[in-house]
Amino acid sequence: MSRRVAITGMGLVTCLATGVDENWKQITNGRSGIGPIQSFDPQRLVTRIAGEIAADFDPSGYIPKKELRRMDRHQQIGMVAACQAVFQAGLNEPPDDPRRCAVIVGSGIGGLTTIHDGFEILREKGPKRMPPMIIPMAVGNLLPGMIAMRFGLKGPNFGVVNACSSGASAIGEAYRIVSMGFADVAVSGGTEAVIGEFAISSFNALRALSTRNEAPEKASRPFDKDRDGFVLAEGAGMVVLESFERAQERGAPILGEIVGYGATCDAYHIVMPDPEGVGAHEAMKLALDDCGLKPEQVQYINAHGTSTDLNDKTETIAIKRLFGKHAHNLSISSTKSMTGHALGAAGAIEAIFTALTLMHGIAPPTINLDCPDPQCDLDYTPNKSVKRDMEYAISNSFAFGGQNVSLLFRRSQ
Amino acid sequence: MDDIEKKVVDLVAEVLVDVNKENIRLDAKIVEDLGAESLDIYDMIALLEDEFGTEISDEEVEKIRTVQDVADFIKAGQKK
Incomplete structure (x- = not known):
């Protein structure tokens, strides 16, 4: 059931x-x-x-x-x-x-x-x-x-x-x-x-x-x-x-609505993410599979986006791995650029921002994105919010310990 | 009320913040009149011990009924 x-x-x-x-x-x-x-x-x-x-x-x-x-x-x-x-x-x-x-x-x-x-x-x-x-x-x-x-x-x-x-x-x-x-x-x-x-x-x-x-x-x-x-x-x-x-x-x-939940572990290192982003990719995939959604149906990702060298790079790799060409059509943002990283609260705070993004049709910005890392080449909604009609969105959270969690949201119908 | 009794009333009031301070008289029964539960009492004792640098044993805590009892135990402890 x-x-x-x-x-x-x-x-x-x-x-x-x-x-x-x-x-x-x-x-x-x-x-x-x-x-x-x-x-x-x-x-x-x-x-x-x-x-x-x-x-x-x-x-x-x-x-x-x-x-x-x-x-x-x-x-x-x-x-x-x-x-x-x-x-x-x-x-x-x-x-x-x-x-x-x-x-x-x-x-x-x-x-x-x-x-x-x-x-x-x-x-x-x-x-x-x-x-x-x-x-x-x-x-x-x-x-x-x-x-x-x-x-x-x-x-x-x-x-x-x-x-x-x-x-x-x-x-x-x-x-x-x-x-x-x-x-x-x-x-x-x-x-x-x-x-x-x-x-x-x-x-x-x-x-x-x-x-x-x-x-x-x-x-x-x-x-x-x-x-x-x-x-x-x-x-x-x-x-x-x-x-x-x-x-x-x-x-x-x-x-x-929450329509999907994916949880995996890298089983790779105590504090570093798997450099290939396999676990992160699979967590997002599981969240989509939960309701049979195709990657192309997602419009927005609230990234874990911690502002550490390794996270932002591997999260980008994981997103590309799952979404392929569609990765470049996604609006992505890290609201941690504004809230900082509230550790165990972050995933919940960002779940709410993700629901609000769908509700209002506004992708919040990633601030301080003045000179993008060449290894981070997706649309992270730099510095200014963007209006966009969106139905499905993912919120990512990744932990020291290798735990990857993705939640999938749907706009209220 | 002497200084110790006044301080005891202050500390009881600090723990039992929802009790009107006027009701925290020396003859008030801590459980029956002021509505304290066991955790409140241990909380109070910790504050009192810290304030007066004295120690109230668990046996003595058992005997406490009124605010006056608390002040008396503090005074007795200080004489030791």
Whole structure:
């Protein structure tokens, strides 16, 4: 059995803005959310720029004060995005069928800054001074548990840990669970908030981050020949997926459909992609096969496009391998050029941008694409959004570990 | 209220943010009157221990009923 799956709610918190509409405005205007690090003194770090959520972000309108101080930042922003999505879907009241309502949320690392702070307390004050909330704030499956408590959702519930593919994997699994009939509704997405000395110095040790400290807004430049690594960001994206039938019956807004999901692993290297892009190509192919779509029917790809040397090159190879000549007719963009890379949230944030691309008929730009890498020779929608009538689109996410995830979207009919 | 009692009330209020601070009197029962659950109490104890540099054993925590009990344990701990 396979059922149609509708998107009936969406929520976003990124370094650009809070809320889906405001994010879309920023993205289509080509605005960068990257800046010098404000939340702590980054002087000791090689990379001193990031995509931080605005300092005036206030979750207290969505989360009671008592709960707020017991939630790690990744949980706070994830809950805010989940509330936006659930409210839009009109599921504020506990459902009549709670066991049919799933929550599946990805996070690459979970509460890393909480773990870091806990370790400082352990070292400075000793084991008897450990606060009781370290574990619930650190662990990645607590947010799906919190979302379930908040909205009375009692079906399948778990966290997904899949590095930079976490958010996409969560949505893919949620799509499958609803499509196969194991649940009728799923709140799903990804969240990440690890900006701090721990994460940045660790990614610097891997030489993965851009060091363009003097020009933060120019630092994330996917497919450009002068790209020098990704820019770490924080953010959360959440969707409500629902069986098309249920959504239609209750008159819910149908914002788009997910029609395919492909997942593969390179089985090649812990942090480098397969240089031939085989796994990435196969993930996209599986997503198309899921609904019997031909490559020529796809008009848009929201690329993983991290702005690292290897990703952008091999993603281009993978796209060409699958789409052949049609690769040059695709509109492609990397919205990470504006949002930075929010790790486990990225796939969910970009899933929402992909749905919005189809809904509005506007492909958002890849900014900072001033001088394309000769090895990246497709149409990445350089620097300015493009209007185009589109029905099908893919969102790609690839992880350290070799995990490739592609989601296939269809415009709402 | 002495300084320790005032500080205890402040810290209880910090954990139980949804309780009106006027209701956090010394004779208020922490569970029955203020609606605390076990996690709230451990959260409170961690803040109090940190603030006063004293230690409240799990046996002592079991005996806590009112805000006054908390202040008394802190004072006793400081005399040790």
